[in-house]
Amino acid sequence: MTRTLEWKVGLFLSEEDGTTKARAVLDTGTTTLTGHGTAHCSPQDVDIPEIGDELAAGRAMHSLARQLMKSADRELDAMGAGPVGPSAPGPGTPYVTP
Template identity: 50%
Template sequence: MNASTTAPRRTKQWTLRLDLFEEGDTTKVHAVLDTGDNTLEARTTAHRNPHDPPVPEIGDEYAAARALIDLGHQLLRAGLSDSAENDHSVDG
């Protein structure tokens, strides 16, 4: 393949924002992923077991991880949907 037939390089930047809120034994996260083409949101929580010592960063990690997993699932669904739409538009 020569240089004139290769696709141009494409660069994009996605922005992820995680806002964490502590309310007693509960950590809440609001996650927003801006892809430039789409904005996805997730809201998740983590609850401390009353028998565990209070270590806020553990709740942060659990709640943030759950939000990221949710965003990942949303991205997969969006990709599947976009792929199916693209297949139908090619078929005619």
């Protein structure tokens, strides 16, 4: 079976007083997840806004990725395909089922 989906991600950035905040919003059409990230410019550092943008955005996207992996882990567990025992892979590790 072939499937094609489009999931949209919006990334919103704001900066105030040396702190950059990012919000990443994923819209799958049926679910919306939001990740957040921040970056702070140290007083002794040169203020380069692009670096704060990249750090905050990366952290927001990482937050979003963790949420997606947790959601997939929960759904796999509900189907009985989740980890079993102490040697089971941690969250975010791909599952291989026979």
